[in-house]
Amino acid sequence: xxKNQTPSVVVVGSGNVAEAVALGVAESWSLELxxxxxxxxxxxxxxxxxANTEYTTSFEEAAEADFYIIAVSxxxxxxxxxxxxxxxxxxxxxxxxxxxxxxxxxxxxxxxYPFQTFTKGRRVEFSDVPLFIEGCNLxxxxxxxxxxxxxxxxxxxxxxxxxxxxHLSGVLACNFVNSLxxxxxxxxxxxxxxxxxxxxxxxxxxxxxxxxxxxxxxxQTGPAVRGDKAVAERHQAMLDDQQQREIYKLLNDYIWQTSxxx
Numbered sequence: 001x002x003k004n005q006t007p008s009v010v011v012v013g014s015g016n017v018a019e020a021v022a023l024g025v026a027e028s029w030s031l032e033l034x035x036x037x038x039x040x041x042x043x044x045x046x047x048x049x050x051a052n053t054e055y056t057t058s059f060e061e062a063a064e065a066d067f068y069i070i071a072v073s074x075x076x077x078x079x080x081x082x083x084x085x086x087x088x089x090x091x092x093x094x095x096x097x098x099x100x101x102x103x104x105x106x107x108x109x110x111x112x113y114p115f116q117t118f119t120k121g122r123r124v125e126f127s128d129v130p131l132f133i134e135g136c137n138l139x140x141x142x143x144x145x146x147x148x149x150x151x152x153x154x155x156x157x158x159x160x161x162x163x164x165x166x167h168l169s170g171v172l173a174c175n176f177v178n179s180l181x182x183x184x185x186x187x188x189x190x191x192x193x194x195x196x197x198x199x200x201x202x203x204x205x206x207x208x209x210x211x212x213x214x215x216x217x218x219x220q221t222g223p224a225v226r227g228d229k230a231v232a233e234r235h236q237a238m239l240d241d242q243q244q245r246e247i248y249k250l251l252n253d254y255i256w257q258t259s260x261x262x
Contacts, residue, residue: 013071014038016118024126026051030150035063059083068092097167110135132158224255
């Protein structure tokens, strides 16, 4: 690629991350999205239409590009990378938080990990998404950094071990918290016949306070912070499900122990 040429990109995958990355590339003024590659033709066509680009279902028919972004499930990264046909001077990256860079095999390779939750059909402002990058050597990492800066204003370097820690933090902050939302929604709907809408203001205010605080622990509220054992014991007795009782007790004890450090 010459210095004056717009870097070209092929996005490989058909899931939520692939859709978000393809749209991010398509909306970047300094990148050219050439193609979406995915086995699932329906999704490949859908993402390509959203990003106004071409698509193929054949890894062997991938367009020649400067960058190949493999946005597939963790377990599929190595398999897809091995099947992908690409020029020897191109760079291939994957987007997985907990997969080693070397899963991509030999050649110019690296990682472009977007630290965000993505959902099909839901637009995310990609320029605000933190991107954690890694390259197989300094030259490749510099080129991946340039690619990342064309997508987002928040770019960080992270080794595989550091990226695993970041991914774990994301699971705690996003996946586990959302599971608790689901638990609360099921209970209030099934026990009291109230809609999930009742919980929305509480969820939004909680997330907003945590995001604005220097540390989320500073805005922790509830009976556990106050050390109100009577309320905690009453709540646990109300939970018929043994697993939910254990979750409540573990979280209650954790909040009490960590809140005393404030």
